[in-house]
Amino acid sequence: MGSGPGSGRSHSSGAGNQRAGPGVGVDVKKIGFLSFGHWSPNPQSRTRSAADFLHQSIDLAIAAEELGADGAYFRVHHFARQAASPFPLLAAIGARTSKIEIGTGVIDMRYENPLYMAEDAGAADLISDGRLQLGISRGSPEQVIEGWRYFGFAPNEGETDADMARRHTEVFLEVLKGKGFAQPNPRPMFANPPGLLRVEPHSPGLRDRIWWGSSSNATGIWAAKLGMNLQSSTLKDDETGEPLHVQQRKQIEAYRDAWAEAGHTREPRVSVSRSIFALTTDLDRAYFGADGDSRDQIGMIDERTRAIFGRSYAAEPDVLVKQLAEDEAIQAADTLLLTVPNQLGVDYNAHLLEDILTHVAPELGWR
Structure with missing residues (x-):
């Protein structure tokens, strides 16, 4: 999904953007980065260990906040030399920053105990004073066969692993409401509040900041x-044969129609991910110049699903402005997540973000 090598405090859950009108899209956008958290002992990598990745991720989030970026997001993969356990990292970033949203894109719910996850998420959200934006999904192909079984999970009879992920999700969403459901011990070690008990710590408002990473319209x-925000990535089920950005725009429209039909009272948020590089230095051109000819690609996932993989954007800023203005999904979304080549180091990735925020976003009316 990535491209290139290694590819104040607020409790608000709203988008903070002004929509131009129904179906027209969003002008002002939140712009964040999405890191896959790769590390490698290769001498060419600046991120050679898990410790390097974790420390550098905190530093990049701090730098991104100072540059005026809106979000620091991390992909979650198990059994891989990539980001895996998100909550310690998100809590650390939350403690070192004050404005930037912190989140995931996405956590594989096949691997998760919903109650334990609610505790971890509640703690991370409270540490950050309500800045957690948690992306979850039914997962993608992993490094090992049925890796969730090693974590102690298995589908019920008649379920698929995707069904199990959605079941975990529905329990997680219910627990986040903060309602008591557990019968208290009549002889507790510590005094209980009256009534049924909930998992603690509970963070009010977090339920409205859960996103679903969706690869299909359905x-x-x-x-x-279910009242979740929508994350659409650089990969989607190829349902019509059209370019990725067109299929995503239609997915977003179907999502917003379903949201309105469900009668939710708040405005939903929608993000899309893209690999976008403004070529402003010779080093940029050496790393990403060849991506200027990138096109969408078609491939198979698990030998069952035909998927479309989005192109990368790499060009001089003025060219990028014209290209991105034609991306229908970006225009329809309120949040754009820029995939970053984290193995190139904090300083270089901060430079990439600064170029987009300075030379591209204002020209498109996103800032």
């Missing part, structure tokens, strides 16, 4: 019905 509609 799961986007399902997410809308």
Whole structure:
């Protein structure tokens, strides 16, 4: 999904953007980065260990906040030399920053204990004073066969692993409401509040800041019905044969229609991810110049699903402005997540973000 090598405090859950009108899209956008958290002992990598990745991720989030970026997001993969356990990292970033949103894109719910996850998420959200934006999904192909079984999970009879992920998700969403459900011990070690007990710590408002990473129109509609925000990545089920950005725009429209039909009272948020590089230095051109000819690609996932993989954008800033203005999904979304080549180091990735925020976003009316 990535491209190139290694590819104040607020409790608000709203988008903070002004929409131009129904179906027209969003002008002002939140712009964040999405890191896959790769590390490698290769001498050419500036991120050679898990410790390097974790420390550098904190530093990059701090730098991104100072540059005026809106979000620091991390992909979650198990059994891989990549980001895996998100909550310690998100809590650390939350403690070192004050404005930037912190989140995931996405956590594989096949691997998660929903109650334990609610505790971890509640703690990270409270540490950050309500800045957690948690992306979850039914998962993608992993490094090992049925890796979730090693974590102690298995589908119920008649379920698929995707069904199990959605079941975990529905429990997680219910627990985040903060309602008591557990019968208290009549002889507790510590005094209980009256009534049934909930998991603690509970963070009010977090339920409205859960996002579903959707690869199809159907799961986007399902997410809308459950009141989750929508994350659409650089990969999607190829449902019509059209370019990725067109299929994503239609997915977003279907999601928003389903949201309105469900009668939710708040405005939903929608993000898309892209690999975008403004070529302003010779080093940029050496790393990403060849991506200027990138095109969408078609491939198979798990030998069952035909998927479309989005192109990378790499060009001089003025050219990028014209190209991105034609990306229908970006125009329809309120949040743009820029995939970063984290193995190139903090300083270089901060430079990439600064170029987009300074030379591209203002020209498109996103800032």
